[in-house]
Amino acid sequence: MASAVEMHFKQLVEYINEQFRKEFVQTGEEAPADHISVATADWKAFAEFLKNDEQLFFDAMMCITGVDYGEESDLGVIYNLHSMKHNHKLEVRINLPREKPVVPSVEQIWRIADWFERETYDMYGIEFQGHRDLRRILLPEDWEGFPLRKDYEFPTTYHGIEVPKMKEGWE
Amino acid sequence: MTDTLDLELGSVQAEEMVLNMGPQHPSTHGVLRLKVRTDGEIVTHITPYIGYLHRCFEKHCENVTYEQVIPYTDRCDYIASMNNNFGYAVAVEQLMDIKVPEKVEHIRVIVAELNRIASHLLAVGTFGLDVGAFTPFLYCFRDRERILDLFEMLCGARLLYSYIWIGGLSHDLPVGWVEKTYEFLDYFEPQVEEYNNLLTFNKIFIERTADVGVLPREVAISYGVTGPNLRGSGVKWDLRKDDPYSIYDRFEFDIPIGTGVMGTVGDCWDRYYIRIREIEESAKIVRQALEQLPRDGDVHEALPKKIRPPKGHIYSRTETPRGDLGYYIISDGKPIPYRLKMRSPAFTALSCINEISHGWMISDVFAILGSLDIVLGEIDR
Numbered sequence: 289m290a291s292a293v294e295m296h297f298k299q300l301v302e303y304i305n306e307q308f309r310k311e312f313v314q315t316g317e318e319a320p321a322d323h324i325s326v327a328t329a330d331w332k333a334f335a336e337f338l339k340n341d342e343q344l345f346f347d348a349m350m351c352i353t354g355v356d357y358g359e360e361s362d363l364g365v366i367y368n369l370h371s372m373k374h375n376h377k378l379e380v381r382i383n384l385p386r387e388k389p390v391v392p393s394v395e396q397i398w399r400i401a402d403w404f405e406r407e408t409y410d411m412y413g414i415e416f417q418g419h420r421d422l423r424r425i426l427l428p429e430d431w432e433g434f435p436l437r438k439d440y441e442f443p444t445t446y447h448g449i450e451v452p453k454m455k456e457g458w459e
Numbered sequence: 460m461t462d463t464l465d466l467e468l469g470s471v472q473a474e475e476m477v478l479n480m481g482p483q484h485p486s487t488h489g490v491l492r493l494k495v496r497t498d499g500e501i502v503t504h505i506t507p508y509i510g511y512l513h514r515c516f517e518k519h520c521e522n523v524t525y526e527q528v529i530p531y532t533d534r535c536d537y538i539a540s541m542n543n544n545f546g547y548a549v550a551v552e553q554l555m556d557i558k559v560p561e562k563v564e565h566i567r568v569i570v571a572e573l574n575r576i577a578s579h580l581l582a583v584g585t586f587g588l589d590v591g592a593f594t595p596f597l598y599c600f601r602d603r604e605r606i607l608d609l610f611e612m613l614c615g616a617r618l619l620y621s622y623i624w625i626g627g628l629s630h631d632l633p634v635g636w637v638e639k640t641y642e643f644l645d646y647f648e649p650q651v652e653e654y655n656n657l658l659t660f661n662k663i664f665i666e667r668t669a670d671v672g673v674l675p676r677e678v679a680i681s682y683g684v685t686g687p688n689l690r691g692s693g694v695k696w697d698l699r700k701d702d703p704y705s706i707y708d709r710f711e712f713d714i715p716i717g718t719g720v721m722g723t724v725g726d727c728w729d730r731y732y733i734r735i736r737e738i739e740e741s742a743k744i745v746r747q748a749l750e751q752l753p754r755d756g757d758v759h760e761a762l763p764k765k766i767r768p769p770k771g772h773i774y775s776r777t778e779t780p781r782g783d784l785g786y787y788i789i790s791d792g793k794p795i796p797y798r799l800k801m802r803s804p805a806f807t808a809l810s811c812i813n814e815i816s817h818g819w820m821i822s823d824v825f826a827i828l829g830s831l832d833i834v835l836g837e838i839d840r
Binding site for chain 1: 509510513515517518521678680681682683694696701702774776783785787789798800802806807810811814839840
């Protein structure tokens with residue numbers, strides 16, 4: 289299905305800066321060479337642009353990854369997009385403050401984001417605003433805390449049953 | 460736990476009924492619970508509940524070294540362990556920029572395609588079982604057994620191989636393995652005809668599956684459905700051809716897509732038939748790879764002494780029997796992954812179950828679920 293209009297990262301950035309908003313994506317020496325960072329406020333409009341623009345047409349969402357950048361720093365969400373029609377790929381990152389991680393949901397733009405966002409919420413406690421059914425997906429509904437955060441403390445009991453502590457860390 | 464089992468009976472209309480299916484149910488292929496709202500025999504809404512097999516794969520990965528992750532990847536999709544090993548090894552090799560010897564590449568393709576055949580045989584057999592055909596299941600398992608024997612000869616394991624390592628393989632090919640594999644192919648290739656006679660073109664089977672659970676092309680893409688399920692909807696998309704990894708660009712094979720011969724494009728029968736066709740294509744690839752296989756070479760040659768990928772990240776995907784298997788790995792330069800996310804194809808395939816089953820009868824839900832070929836180990840991770 290690959291066609292001649294496949295764009296590489298630099299072309300994608302240029303195109304986005306031209307068509308979406310001037311200087312939307314940072315360019316220059318220090319700019320990341322394989323992903324773009326987006327502010328939370330712009331994400332929804334930008335996602336719609338990525339999905340609907342004829343030249344970009346990112347119709348498939350490959351993956352949503354939640355990240356914890358360390359106990360002192362932010363949480364993040366990474367979106368990996370792909371266009372079945374043009375065969376180009378794009379990685380979009382959004383950083384969120386640890387105290388109040390809220391990001392607009394794109395569940396109605398790419399339907400698969402529904403479950404991916406639920407999973408990210410489940411593991412990191414990132415709230416996807418506008419998600420129609422945001423609840424835990426892999427863990428039990430009454431689970432406390434968000435396990436993939438780096439500062440997560442392992443529970444010592446579960447429903448009153450003592451959980452034996454494992455060996456600490458990697459050695 | 461009371462919340463989880465709440466069937467929301469208060470909100471049920473007088474003519475509607477809620478049917479609980481699972482978590483222990485023979486047709487769910489694992490531990491899956493479906494809350495099915497029905498209007499008489501007609502399904503109006505399905506809510507899947509997953510997570511019964513959740514083993515904290517991603518959390519484990521943040522606590523073990525890169526090589527120790529491999530056995531965990533086996534246990535995610537336990538039907539196609541080789542392909543899972545393969546995907547993970549490819550991802551880490553890209554991150555570390557390792558070039559793998561020719562011989563290793565060939566053996567990897569051979570075992571991955573053999574495992575694809577084994578996995579599709581299981582999918583085809585159990586799908587027949589789901590819609591009431593018991594015999595084809597036995598035939599499929601008879602032949603799958605031979606592949607498992609080959610794998611046992613190769614690495615001692617029959618289900619969870621941990622055979623493909625980062626930069627190499629755990630064992631070289633044993634003496635006589637190549638001949639045995641040729642023998643298997645000679646025996647196996649004509650067998651496909653038998654499955655077709657038994658199941659594919661069986662009138663009852665066609666009645667049960669054609670036109671049922673149609674997954675339209677746009678819906679499939681939007682739901683991130685990949686692999687045979689996506690190709691069943693008529694999308695010619697296969698990573699082995701469209702974004703080749705390893706040495707797949709050297710082999711000649713077709714990508715079968717659903718054409719709606721028996722009913723509509725993207726129905727259960729199409730999804731099923733794609734798997735039969737892929738079995739044939741995989742056998743072709745194995746044959747080509749065996750012919751090109753270099754006899755000399757050390758499979759341990761490129762194994763890195765220390766696995767410490769440089770700081771960075773990678774999103775790498777490979778084609779498993781169930782679709783695009785993606786690994787997003789973030790490395791901070793330590794011997795343990797900083798973050799490892801697995802994007803499992805069965806997870807995305809299951810998420811569209813409500814979309815394609817409402818409006819069908821309860822008995823059709825089993826056919827639809829069977830045709831999606833999900834593995835719960837991979838969905839729950």
